[in-house]
Structures are given as C-alpha cells and as structure tokens.
Amino acid sequence: MLALTGYDPSGDDTTFVRALADGQELVDSTTVTVDAGDSGPVTVDLDD
Structure with missing residues (x-):
C-alpha cells in the first residue's frame, strides 16, 4: 500500500513538519x- 498526501503549510515555510501537522491544511x-x-x-491535486 502506498499513500501520498499534499498539505498547504501555514506561513511561508514549505517544509512538512509532522509535529506541526495540525496547523497545516x-x-x-x-x-x-x-x-x-x-x-x-x-x-494528488494541489491546485486551489
């Protein structure tokens, strides 16, 4: 099984940080x- 997700991080930082995932959409x-x-x-679709 393979899972792929796309998040919109809060602020200007584009790095995914698991500990901050609750603040990312x-x-x-x-x-x-x-x-x-x-x-x-x-x-995954990353367009708005």
Missing part, C-alpha cells in the same frame, strides 16, 4: 495498493 490524498515490481504515476 490537507489539500488532497490518495492511497493505492501496489505489488512488487509495479510502476506508474501516483498523483
């Missing part, structure tokens, strides 16, 4: 099941 996420050797794109 979840923009989009997706979870996919993959098998060994699978390849392909996994995307």
Whole structure:
C-alpha cells in the first residue's frame, strides 16, 4: 500500500513538519495498493 498526501503549510515555510501537522491544511490524498515490481504515476491535486 502506498499513500501520498499534499498539505498547504501555514506561513511561508514549505517544509512538512509532522509535529506541526495540525496547523497545516490537507489539500488532497490518495492511497493505492501496489505489488512488487509495479510502476506508474501516483498523483494528488494541489491546485486551489
């Protein structure tokens, strides 16, 4: 299983900090099941 999330951080800092996650807005996420050797794109929508 693979999960990808996109957050909008508070302020000007663009670094995700787990301890500050409550102050960051979840923009989009997706979870996919993959098998060994699978390849392909996994995307989230970060547009407003």
